[in-house]
Amino acid sequence: MNIHLTDEQKMMQTMVREFAQQEIKKQVIQMDKQHHFPTEIIKKMGELGLMGIPIPETYGGSGMDYTSYIIAIQEISKISATIGVILSVHTSVGTNPILYFGNDEQKKRYVPKLARGQYLGAFALTEPHAGSDAANLKMKATKQGDYYLLNGSKIFITNGKEADTFITFARTSDLGRSKGISAFIIEKDTPGFTIGKSERKMGLHGSSTVSLSFDQCKVHQDQLLGKEGEGFAIAMANLNIGRIGIAAQALGIAEGALEHASVYAKEREQFGRPISQHQGITFKLADMATEVEAAKLLVYRAASLIERDKSCTKEVSMAKLFAAQTARKVSIEAVQILGGYGYTEDYPVERYFRDAKVTEIYEGTNEIQRMVISKNLLK
Numbered sequence: 001m002n003i004h005l006t007d008e009q010k011m012m013q014t015m016v017r018e019f020a021q022q023e024i025k026k027q028v029i030q031m032d033k034q035h036h037f038p039t040e041i042i043k044k045m046g047e048l049g050l051m052g053i054p055i056p057e058t059y060g061g062s063g064m065d066y067t068s069y070i071i072a073i074q075e076i077s078k079i080s081a082t083i084g085v086i087l088s089v090h091t092s093v094g095t096n097p098i099l100y101f102g103n104d105e106q107k108k109r110y111v112p113k114l115a116r117g118q119y120l121g122a123f124a125l126t127e128p129h130a131g132s133d134a135a136n137l138k139m140k141a142t143k144q145g146d147y148y149l150l151n152g153s154k155i156f157i158t159n160g161k162e163a164d165t166f167i168t169f170a171r172t173s174d175l176g177r178s179k180g181i182s183a184f185i186i187e188k189d190t191p192g193f194t195i196g197k198s199e200r201k202m203g204l205h206g207s208s209t210v211s212l213s214f215d216q217c218k219v220h221q222d223q224l225l226g227k228e229g230e231g232f233a234i235a236m237a238n239l240n241i242g243r244i245g246i247a248a249q250a251l252g253i254a255e256g257a258l259e260h261a262s263v264y265a266k267e268r269e270q271f272g273r274p275i276s277q278h279q280g281i282t283f284k285l286a287d288m289a290t291e292v293e294a295a296k297l298l299v300y301r302a303a304s305l306i307e308r309d310k311s312c313t314k315e316v317s318m319a320k321l322f323a324a325q326t327a328r329k330v331s332i333e334a335v336q337i338l339g340g341y342g343y344t345e346d347y348p349v350e351r352y353f354r355d356a357k358v359t360e361i362y363e364g365t366n367e368i369q370r371m372v373i374s375k376n377l378l379k
């Protein structure tokens, strides 16, 4: 498959590359070292239309295709995987569930604000005892008149500290596993809803990851997203497509690490010549570049299937699995090529490696992607 970009997609690529170089690059170290959430950058991204790339213009978005969306995440993640994940979670699983499953009132109320970046979105599915086994979640939503009372807790919620809206999943009936789960739109200031501790993570230091607690949290039935009992289907439908965002983030990380390793290899001299003239290094770079190219083809193909409304759960999971593994492998090889310097904080490759690892874990671990792929392959 040739990756032939349209004029609009090329414009997106150029615009985001420049934005990442001029606005993001200078803040990368502060985000990483001080665990600083990039509020100002996110605001500018909203002004540029980057917080709602695939959202229709009628709902305040940029009305662009999924290829443009992944180009933006890929280009941003080459410089900052932290901003890559903030953007992906906000769009794929923070906004899309309302766009696809919300009623007219909910769409009008929330989507334009999210698409313009005035609101930040989060997705609250994971619980302390229900991660990969999402259908085992325990949080309860009990109907009382026109309201629901939510009780329980969530964990590992990306964007959670700064988000305005949380797509939250809770059990509304005792029907087993996936059957009794419903989805709600929870606003940050809802009484009974509190944001808990921030995780100290290996990477992605500028993005917040928090626990949430719901204690007799009372929400009007208007906040129910879709119908009662549809929650698991809503979560899966959005993850099926949404995982393309993390795949694009992983691709960007791999490309960024490869670029740094290539530049360094040409400059660094050992045994009287640049290390890029030693076969041990050139073969590594050749393997890294080949894997990056393969990941790119899978990611762009999955995006083009989404655009054509093709069923593409398997292809998105393949892209996410392969790109995440590539990000981890390429970034660790980049550390190896930089040697002792690569292991220090003076060079960015150790950060690429720390940021890469979680792409194999969140939005479905590698093992979950293999379950999804094999299930679709064999059905």
Ligand code: CAA
Pocket (backbone or CB within 6 Å): 085, 089, 093, 123, 125, 126, 131, 132, 133, 134, 135, 156, 157, 158, 177, 178, 232, 233, 236, 237, 239, 240, 313, 362, 363, 364, 365, 368, 371, 372
């Ligand atoms: N798409 C649509 N429907 C699906 C589906 C999919 N991918 N997977 C399952 N379903 C449906 C099934 O068809 C079934 O429906 P029926 O009962 O009507 O037939 C129902 O869901 C239950 O199916 P299973 O029994 O097969 O489900 P399961 O319990 O075995 O779980 C799973 C399937 C794929 C493992 C799912 O639990 C899963 O995706 N787990 C990973 C969770 C995850 O990705 N979490 C990420 C959290 S968000 C995040 O990480 C954001 C961030 O911070 C970056």
